[in-house]
Amino acid sequence: SISFLIHLPAQKEPNLNLMNNMKNTLVTLCLSAVLCGACCTETQQQASPFVQVEKGMFVRDGKPYKYIGANFWYGGILASEGEGGNRERLVQELDSLKSIGIDNLRILVGSDGARGITSKVEPTLQTAPGVYNDTILAGLDFLLSEMKKRDMLAVLYLNNSWEWSGGYSQYLEWAGKGKAPVPSIDGWPAFMDYVKEFPNNKKAKSLFADYVKDIITRINRYTNISYVEDPTIMSWQIGNEPRAFSGENKEAFAIWMAEVSRFIKSLDRNHLVSTGSEGKHGCEEDLALFERIHADKHIDYMNIHIWPYNWGWAPADSLSEKAEAAQLQSKQYIDEHLEIAQKYGKPLVLEEFGYPRDGFRFDKSATTQARDTYYQYIFSLITDRTAQSAGLTGCNFWAWGGLAAPKHLYWQRGDDYTGDPAQEQQGLNSVFMSDSTTIAIIRTANQQLKQHSF
Secondary structure: OOOOOOOOOOOOOOOHHHHHHHHHHHHHHHHHHHHHHHHHHHHHHHOOOOOEEEOOEEEEOOEEOOEEEEEOOOHHHHOOOOOOOOHHHHHHHHHHHHHOOOOEEEEEOOOEOOOOOOOOOOOOOEEEOOEEOHHHHHHHHHHHHHHHHOOOEEEEEOOEOOHHHOHHHHHHHHOOOOOOOOHHHHOHHHHHHHHOOHHHOHHHHHHHHHHHHHHHOOEOOOOOOEHHHOOOEEEEEOOEOOOOOOHHHHHHHHHHHHHHHHHHHHHOOOOEEEOOOOOHHHOOOOHHHHHHHHHOOOOOOEEEEEOOOOOOOOOHHHOOOOHHHHHHHHHHHHHHHHHHHHHHOOOEEEEEEOOOOHHHOOOOOOOOHHHHHHHHHHHHHHHOHHHHHHOEEEEEEOOEEEOOOOOOOEOOOOOOOOOOOOOOEOOOOOEEOOOHHHHHHHHHHHHHHHHOOO
């Protein structure tokens, strides 16, 4: 409120003109103060350092935010000072990523369970329910602090449907279901039959909820900023490719996803929440299930994954020949999910996509012509001015291999971490800093993106 003390000159009769002028001035000042306050409040809301969603788009610091980012799942491990850690390499990797315009990284919080399991990422973060490897937690803290220095954003996923970081199968094992099958040993049917019970297992879900709370309420030891208050984090993600794994589980799966998103929001109102879904392919080919899950008010944006090789769109023996067909199928997949995203006014992010090296080779010397063609097409859907209105607001390619020098076909303890987890051939989908043509395409796409105004 504003108050004024008005002193009038001594006279027998009031000067009506003077009083009216002063009255008008007072009204103008008061209105100006009110409008200024409203404008300041609006500016403060728009200029939030946390990524927000407005009218189907991301907004950061009051400006539209689109991005071409990378998957960097092993960042927290690499940032540790324990086994697997290499902070010198981590700093180099972040500098390299920043130099080509990458400012958004999708990162695994940590893997779960015992070590020495075939195909599992090591070292693990959660060695037993609620028991944590502090070196990995310190690594995650350090990673976020270094990203903050470089104005980079993190999407942190908390769980995994797949065995390579524990996730579903490990929580079920801790809940007393018995030893979890390992796909590379026991086969995929046995594994999927085991993990399909997760959405219905109260104990497993409770153990996961405890973990979620421990991570989200954490305080970074290097910055003394709580995770809840750190705008370096763009989004909490329920998991990597969460699935129902059976038709009869779809209802329980949808209910669980809603419960988890609501729980995360109860802990943290500052950050976005996303699912980590593959899209229809991760919803038992049920687009209606994808819509139901992502229509939830606690899910802020939608994500999809696309894997032309894994899904049979581009077989190993015809990666180059099928590249154009893979582009068309990818566009169709994007469009059917975009329709749902636009219906609910939410952004859509293609947060995983990859393409093998030419000839289905894995060594760093193998060419990447087919991959480059595919990447260039995907990036054009975000950078092309004619495609901006389509609603695809970001992407994260899978995955950053950077300076890694793979030693074995499949990852072994002591090897460099690449973009390919332990269960996959090292070099299958990794983008190394030595991949000059791919790096050039990424850099150019990011330059185009930053030049455009949306």
